Amino acid sequence: MTGGGGGGATYYDLNGGYSSCGWELQNSDFIVALGEAHYDGESHCGYTVHVEFTDLCPGCQGDNGIDLSEGAMAALDEDYVDDEVITVKWAFE
Numbered sequence: 001m002t003g004g005g006g007g008g009a010t011y012y013d014l015n016g017g018y019s020s021c022g023w024e025l026q027n028s029d030f031i032v033a034l035g036e037a038h039y040d041g042e043s044h045c046g047y048t049v050h051v052e053f054t055d056l057c058p059g060c061q062g063d064n065g066i067d068l069s070e071g072a073m074a075a076l077d078e079d080y081v082d083d084e085v086i087t088v089k090w091a092f093e
Contacts, residue, residue, distance in 0.1 A: 005091075011068050012067045027070045030051040030052070032051045032054070033068075049093060
């Protein structure tokens, strides 16, 4: 595993939009948007951390923050709507 970090994870509404990697995404997909500090010009598109990196997260929680789809966030925290931000540690697989 290379790269990664720990930070805050939030969720975002995909609703059939296109990611910065050019993929059409749905809220139920298990995907994650990577913060600008690690995005590296789409070089990580398709990498996984048990979910697939498919997007850029310009408003993530700090350098190691990530933004998850609602499906992925719900798998980690059943109260994700109320909690809004959870602490995660991640690394590329």
